[in-house]
Amino acid sequence: MPAVSGGVGEDKIAPAEGDALLLVDMQKDFLPGGALAVAGGDEIIPVLNCYLARFTALGLPMIATRDWHPADHCSFTAQGGPWPVHCVAGSPGAGFAEGLRLPASARIVSKATGSGQEAYSGFPGPTSTVTCATRASSACSSAGWPPITACLYR
Ligand SMILES: [Zn+2]
Numbered sequence: 001m002p003a004v005s006g007g008v009g010e011d012k013i014a015p016a017e018g019d020a021l022l023l024v025d026m027q028k029d030f031l032p033g034g035a036l037a038v039a040g041g042d043e044i045i046p047v048l049n050c051y052l053a054r055f056t057a058l059g060l061p062m063i064a065t066r067d068w069h070p071a072d073h074c075s076f077t078a079q080g081g082p083w084p085v086h087c088v089a090g091s092p093g094a095g096f097a098e099g100l101r102l103p104a105s106a107r108i109v110s111k112a113t114g115s116g117q118e119a120y121s122g123f124p125g126p127t128s129t130v131t132c133a134t135r136a137s138s139a140c141s142s143a144g145w146p147p148i149t150a151c152l153y154r
Contacts, residue, residue: 013054020061021051026100027066029093035086042097049101056103064102068094068110075118089113 015021029035031042055062067087075081087094089110096102111119 013050015051015054015058015060017058017060019055020063021055023048023062023064023100023102023106025065025067025087026097027087027093028095028097029067029086031097035084035093042099045097045099049099052101052103052106056105062103062106063109064096064106065109065111066094066096068113070113070115072115073112073118074116075112079115081118 026045026048027034030038032039052062068089069075069087071085071088072079073081073085073088075083076085077083078085
């Protein structure tokens with residue numbers, strides 16, 4: 001699947017069988033106004049919505065990861081971690097971005113859900129593109145989707 005470069009033209013979005021869409025932590029706390037904001041992070045929402053529409057129309061797998069921390073998570077400064085409180089499970093900041101049209105068919109992967117557990121990946125384990133893709137493919141299989149061969153990363 002070709003990457004989107006430049007504008008948001010839908011003609012540049014051509015997912016095919018074997019593709020899966022992986023959205024990483026598109027949560028309010030990581031967007032402008034959030035507790036741990038990435039400047040301009042909301043600018044990709046229209047692009048993501050184009051991808052979501054295309055993947056939905058083709059019945060292709062979509063996975064959305066999210067930080068989903070307990071209030072005493074080890075990554076928070078009060079517990080000696082590096083980050084301010086963010087993405088506490090069920091809080092407004094943990095919600096997916098305003099305007100993100102995430103379909104009900106998308107599989108949501110919550111991570112770092114235990115007080116002492118940090119997770120920067122929705123598919124934790126040894127770090128490599130191959131192992132991440134394998135774990136993502138397993139997540140698709142467990143959701144009843146066909147095997148995937150490619151992921152799009154944020
Ligand atoms: Zn976090």
